Amino acid sequence: MFVVGQDSGVGGGCDVASHDQGTGRGRVEFRALGPVEAVVDGRMVDLGTPKQRALLALLVSRVGRTVTVDVMLEELWEGRPPPSARTSLHAYVANLRRVLEPARARRTPATVLRTHGQGYLLDSREVQVDVHRFCERATAGWHAWGRGDRRQALGEFEAGLALWRGPAYAEVAHATHVVPEVERLEELRLSLVEGRCAALLAAGAHEMAVAELEAFTQAHPLREYGCELLSLALYRAGRQADALAVLRTNQRRLARELGIDPRPALQHLESEILNQAPALEWRPPTVPVARGAAPVVPAPRVGGTRASARAAAAEVFVGREPVLRQLADTLPAVAGRGQVVTVSGEAGIGKTGLLRHFAASAPVPVLWGACPEHVAAPPLWPWQQVLRVLAARLPQPSVPGPVAELLDRDARRPADGGDADADTLRRFDAIVDYLTRASHHTPLVVVLDHMHRADAASLRLLAHLAESVPAGRLLVAVCHRAGEAALVDTSAALARVETTRIVLDGLTVQDTQRLATAMLHREVGGHTAEGLWERTEGHPFYLRELIKQLAADQRIDQRLEQPHTVPVPVPVREVVLRRVGQLPQTAAWLLAVAAVAGRHFDIGVVAEAASVDIEAALEALDAAVAAGLVAEDPQRLGWFRFTHGLTAEVLHGATGRLRRAHLHSRIGTAAARTWPGSAYAGPGPVATTRYRPQDR
Structure with a gap:
């Protein structure tokens, strides 16, 4: 019998016990899963020149261990250091110390970047590193998997993968002393992608797993466990032929490139697929159902909606009844005239969960396409998923040549030419015509999930299809994150057709x-x-x-x-700090000061306390508003509020006590100057109002 999770151990594991993780003692946080970044007292800092950044990356890769001067010179100057290299190195160290310990008094010993023996080290007791948190998440995820807690494992895997921003230790990834660590982390990352997909399969989200695994196996074709998972996911999604094709393609590749046979688990899986073994079928876990939750009705298996229904039923789902009714109201229109629906909102607001429940109760076939989060997908990836399911479930009408070419995995012909490219336009027309003709046989719902991560060609095809939707019996439901610049042109195109816009807010x-x-x-x-x-x-x-x-x-x-x-x-x-860390440095600093002032704050007072010009402060705050972290008070001019109290709490807690006390004093002085006679209410991260001026 095939067992999900087989051969998915975390290699040699992650020894992070010595790094004081989770205690909150580290005042400096380093992010090395991508270009190196440093957060000091809750604020992103400027790490200086490329060589200075490379030096810090080298030190972070060996946090808690001494890096000798000779090793630094060899790595930074690629074995050919000039005579002035030592002087430059000492200057880099001095600059980094000033950045990492801005409050350190002159002539006092450094506590973060310390001199040790014949070199320097970053003190593991004073810093936190995202690499260690990633390893902790990986270990916790596999432990949860081992005890059968699939949902906890999925959460840990996703939290760990969310920390990645690019190649680990990007500045020194090819340095001799760093390459083994980079390779270890990359191997662990790949195992977590596989683990996440295995957890999705365990939850019944087969189509989502297929979307991730097809891109993953194209990028890493020799990883047999990924092929094993993809084959199982395709089988459970009702695509037996594709499942067998994956295994046989893998068998030919291993024989051609390595001269070996697939491991026994893959051979056994092929036999069970051919025999349609009951052991391959998914079985739902037993979970509580919330009182008053929206009902989940099993849908026809056409288009993979059953897998979406299983994934939806595997989690507690409450609220959203009015929005579900609004989506249901669009279905009658599909029988006569097509329509486009967009579902938007900030990250984590429940867009995908809503569409899963809608798909589970839809009385018509639902074709689901999604843009993967943790791997780069080829052009038109969500559309390939939609078209494959349609071709498998509805043999009539026949698949047009340009569509068949797109669905051919071995096709090397680029699908993403310029707007004027005749081949691209011909392919777009063929896809639109294919979907429209298929909808004449039966109404169809096309769900496109996570389109804020879509490639340009996928967005252009969406705009192209939207113009023809009214001619068919198609309901196109587009899910995307609010405020994404990449969707501006597509949103403008959708505005020209009949579109129902749903913006999700929080639960009541x-x-x-x-x-x-x-x-x-x-x-x-x-x-x-x-x-x-x-x-x-x-x-x-x-x-x-x-x-x-x-x-x-x-x-x-x-x-x-x-x-x-x-x-x-x-x-x-972690999510809040990551979102804030993606803002411009001035905006992140203003939010840190605002969190000390309170959940509601006057930008004039905060700007003065932060020593930022008001015009620059307003410009910086625009980025925070666009990111959904703060919102303008509609009643009081110049006042803003954190969208979620937890955001203010996190930023307040990330600011050191001494700095908070200093900022409290500055905020109080600024408030008294701005609002004569006001009383600054003192410390605390989420009070409704910290200083109480009369309304203007």
Whole structure:
């Protein structure tokens, strides 16, 4: 019998115990899963010249261990250091020390980047490194997998993969002393991608797993476990021929390139697929269902909606009833005249979950395409998924030549020419005509998920299709993250056709109460629900993580009475800091100061306290507003608020105590100058109003 998770161990493991992770003691955070970055006291800092950044990357790759001067000279100058290299190296170290310890008094010993023996080291007791958090997530995920907790494993794998921004230690990835660590981390990352897909299969999300695994196996064709997972995912999605083709293509490749046979597990899987062994079928886990949750009705297997329904049923789902009714109201239009629906919102707001539940109850075939998150996909990838399912489920009409060419995996002909390219236009027309003619046989729903990650050709095809949708019986549901610049042109094209726009906000207090009751398996009162909602404003990801943190707390009864005392969950902290870290440096600094002022803040007061010109502050704040981290107060001119209280809490906690005290003083002085007679209310991360001026 095939067992998901086989041969997925984490190599030699990750020894991170010595790095003081999770204690919160490190004042400096390094991000090395991509270009090296440093966050000091909650603020991104400028690391200087390329060589200075490379020096820091080298030190971070060996945190807690001494890197000798000779090794530094050899790596930074590729074995040919000029006579002035030592002087430059000492200057780089001095610059980095000033950046990493800005509050260190002159002539006092450095505590972060210390001199040690014949070189330097980064003190592991003073710093945190995303590499160590990644290893912890990987270890926790495989431990959860080993004890059968597939959902926890999926969460850990996704949290670990979310830390990656590019090749590890990008500045020194090819350095002799760093290459083994880079290779180890890349191997671990690939194993987590496979583990995540195995967890998706365990949850019943077969189409989502197929989307990730097809791109993954194209990039890494010799990883047999990825091929094994892809074949199983295709089989469970009703694509037996494709499942066998994956195994046989892998067999030919191994014989041709390595002269070996596939491992026994793949040979056994091929035999079970040929015999349609019952052991290959997915079996849903037993999970609680929230009271008042939206009903989940099994859908026809056409287009893979059953897998989407299984994934939806495997998680507690509450609220969204009005939005589900709005989506359901669009289905009658499919029988007569096609329509486009867009579902947007910030990250984690529940867009994909909503569409899964809609697909599960839709009485018509649903064709699902998604843009993968952790691997780069080829052009038109979500459309290939949609068209493959359509070709497999509805043999009539026949697949046009240009569409068949796109679906041919071995086709080398580029699908992404310029706008004027006749081949591209011909292919687009063929796809639109194929979908339209298929909808004449039966109404169809096309779901395109995560389109904010789509390639340019996929977005152009969407705009091209939108113009022809009314002529068929197609409902095209497009899911994307709000505020993404890449979708501006596509949104403008969709605006020219009949489009229903759905913007998701947070859950209500009542939905929060129902969700907490279902997850905690105990009745949760209105006071607790209001406290949880106040900190999250119903953001599903933040809310679920907060409830899980509450469930794991030994003092759960006390926490239920005082929900504001539940500590900020680590996944929430990481997500918030990552989102803030993607902002311009001035915007990140302003938010850090604003978090000390309170959840509601006057930008004039915060700008003065942060020593930022008001025009520059307003420009920087625009980026934070666009990212959904803060919103403008509609009643008070110049006032803003953090969209979620947890964001302010995380930034407040990431600022050192001494710096907070200094900022409190500056904010109080600025508030008194801006609002004569106002009373600054003192410290605290999420008070409703920190200083109370009269309304203008």
